[in-house]
Amino acid sequence: LQRHVIWLAIGLMLVLGAGCRPSASDVPGAEADLTLQPDPPTVGDNQVILALTDEAGAPIENADVRLEGNMNHAGMKPSFADLQEVEPGRYAGTLDFTMGGDWFILVTAKLPDGRTLDRKIDVPGVEAK
Amino acid sequence: VIVSATERRAARRRTAPDRRTSFDVLKVPLIGRFLRWRYSRIALQTPVLLLSLVMIGHAFWGPQLAPKNLAALLTWVHFRGLVVLVILLAGNLFCMACPFMLPRDLARRWFSPRWEWPRRLRNKWPAIALFVLVLFAYELFDLWSNPWWTGMLIVGYFAAALVVDSLFRRASFCKYVCPVGQFNFLGSTLSPLEVAVRDPGVCADCETKDCIRGRRAENDADTPAGKSKSQLPIIQRGCELALFQPRKVDNLDCTFCLDCVYACPHDNVGILARLPGEQLPVSGPRSGVGTVERRFDMTALATVFTFGALLNAFAMISPVYALERWVADLTGLNVEWPILLGLFAVALVLEPAILLGGAAVITRWGAGVREPVLAIVNRFARSLLPLGFGVWLAHYGFHFFTGFLTVIPVTQSAAENAFGIPLLGEPWWALGGLPESIVFPMELGFLGLGLLGSWMVGWAIARELAPRRTWAGFAPWGVLYLVLFIVAVWIMTQPMDMRGTFLG
Numbered sequence A: 001l002q003r004h005v006i007w008l009a010i011g012l013m014l015v016l017g018a019g020c021r022p023s024a025s026d027v028p029g030a031e032a033d034l035t036l037q038p039d040p041p042t043v044g045d046n047q048v049i050l051a052l053t054d055e056a057g058a059p060i061e062n063a064d065v066r067l068e069g070n071m072n073h074a075g076m077k078p079s080f081a082d083l084q085e086v087e088p089g090r091y092a093g094t095l096d097f098t099m100g101g102d103w104f105i106l107v108t109a110k111l112p113d114g115r116t117l118d119r120k121i122d123v124p125g126v127e128a129k
Numbered sequence B: 001v002i003v004s005a006t007e008r009r010a011a012r013r014r015t016a017p018d019r020r021t022s023f024d025v026l027k028v029p030l031i032g033r034f035l036r037w038r039y040s041r042i043a044l045q046t047p048v049l050l051l052s053l054v055m056i057g058h059a060f061w062g063p064q065l066a067p068k069n070l071a072a073l074l075t076w077v078h079f080r081g082l083v084v085l086v087i088l089l090a091g092n093l094f095c096m097a098c099p100f101m102l103p104r105d106l107a108r109r110w111f112s113p114r115w116e117w118p119r120r121l122r123n124k125w126p127a128i129a130l131f132v133l134v135l136f137a138y139e140l141f142d143l144w145s146n147p148w149w150t151g152m153l154i155v156g157y158f159a160a161a162l163v164v165d166s167l168f169r170r171a172s173f174c175k176y177v178c179p180v181g182q183f184n185f186l187g188s189t190l191s192p193l194e195v196a197v198r199d200p201g202v203c204a205d206c207e208t209k210d211c212i213r214g215r216r217a218e219n220d221a222d223t224p225a226g227k228s229k230s231q232l233p234i235i236q237r238g239c240e241l242a243l244f245q246p247r248k249v250d251n252l253d254c255t256f257c258l259d260c261v262y263a264c265p266h267d268n269v270g271i272l273a274r275l276p277g278e279q280l281p282v283s284g285p286r287s288g289v290g291t292v293e294r295r296f297d298m299t300a301l302a303t304v305f306t307f308g309a310l311l312n313a314f315a316m317i318s319p320v321y322a323l324e325r326w327v328a329d330l331t332g333l334n335v336e337w338p339i340l341l342g343l344f345a346v347a348l349v350l351e352p353a354i355l356l357g358g359a360a361v362i363t364r365w366g367a368g369v370r371e372p373v374l375a376i377v378n379r380f381a382r383s384l385l386p387l388g389f390g391v392w393l394a395h396y397g398f399h400f401f402t403g404f405l406t407v408i409p410v411t412q413s414a415a416e417n418a419f420g421i422p423l424l425g426e427p428w429w430a431l432g433g434l435p436e437s438i439v440f441p442m443e444l445g446f447l448g449l450g451l452l453g454s455w456m457v458g459w460a461i462a463r464e465l466a467p468r469r470t471w472a473g474f475a476p477w478g479v480l481y482l483v484l485f486i487v488a489v490w491i492m493t494q495p496m497d498m499r500g501t502f503l504g
Helices: A002-019 B005-015 B031-036 B040-061 B070-089 B101-107 B125-140 B147-167 B172-177 B179-190 B200-204 B259-263 B296-314 B318-331 B336-367 B373-419 B436-465 B470-493
Strands: A031-037 A044-053 A064-071 A079-087 A090-097 A101-110 A116-126 B193-197 B234-236 B269-273
Touching (some): B031 B259, B070 B373, B101 B147, B125 B172, B125 B336, B147 B172, B259 B269, B373 B436, B436 B470
């Protein structure tokens, strides 16, 4: 019985492992520049400005931009924000940091041509109030 | 050996049958029947082993983002939280369902260990060193945010258990090496359940002592004729941690494996209810453990357990940033490990030495005790455990209660990544846990219970040590526990502020 359990477990692990792939951006060379207000960011609502540029440095317009903020510690509920375009290539919104510490923001921007831009931006040291 | 009157009284208390309640988990319908089944432990270990292997797979091949990785989430939020809560509400059930023992048992079918654990290491020092090492690595490498290293830690655990118990007989890994096991042993002194004999009178008449020796095959047609009893194969092992049930006291070193239950030919071992912590003040020799109040390694273990709880929580709040930066500015250091090493040395060695030594000196002077200071420290070390356990409960309980539902979206996400389709539905990231406003009073409750427990155990020890001047003997320890309690409350009121980016 124990032998079967071990082999079953190893098989499960391999299936799970084989299926997991790191997500890759399909917009190479594009830049996502994030600005937070206040700076340094604090617990609570923070204003977010995201500037998207393509590989030639031109603003990426009319993207559907969503942010997901996570603490680097497991077990914390993420915060989400949908950004609105305020200028060509500049997107604004509000993101709630629920706790002090180190955060990272996952940027997902769906471009008008169907491609998706994924970026991870570290936000260290969100200050507790 | 001179045995004092108080020790004789304590021995009578240990063996008095009326100290037990009549509640026995093994007599509860269904649960009792399941646990009495010889393969119940394997049945509990198997799902935990499968889960561990899924975690290892996700640690190495899943997303390297802790909040989205099952290894990081289940290890640092669910496992830690459930361990302390289950110990509080029941007993050492994690060791009972320990997955590390399953590969070891499998390996032992082909590979019999030949060596005895080295005599010089038959103490808690190896486990203390590993306990501190794990705490240090947790802080230095930010393990809470690092799925890959969390996976390596789990793999390392499996490998260590396999290697140690493949080389050395009995449960050497559990008794002398495993830091999680030591944590569980100490915590389960505060548990409401204990594996214990039902009727000491039955044990007094027992001639085989199978609970410690193991049960051997009957000399029938299945076994070679002409063999003496001691040459027959063991068909049910006895306690591998050297706990002889009639003389066993408390849950120290007990993994709840229930080997003694299965081995006892008189069905005289149960899982009995008791008052949590009631046996902590008991003095005198304990089977398999020795005389706790004369073992400095046990004192060190209790100290690391308690002050380590405070340090582990302190390292997660804002003031530790300021402290580390102040030390960095003062010394010119631009790497974290020496600063962290200094912090550990102060918190786990210097501070306890001053506080415990100071309390013992005052007790010695105030209560007129003739024992050396170190002997007094050794006596009172046990009374740190309730408060230490309260701090672990408050800290791990915070993470667990505020984030226990996050396992649902992370599992959904893992299934989607593994199979390419949302097999368990789209991740429901809105799930979290209880709000902090509800969890904080629970933290205070855990700390308060810990303080009360330490006061009660400390008082009992002081009464035994100085029957006529109990107040004078207890006062410094009572004040010390109160100070540690206030420090713990202060830590819990600080906003969590993990220092993952200190000094870059």
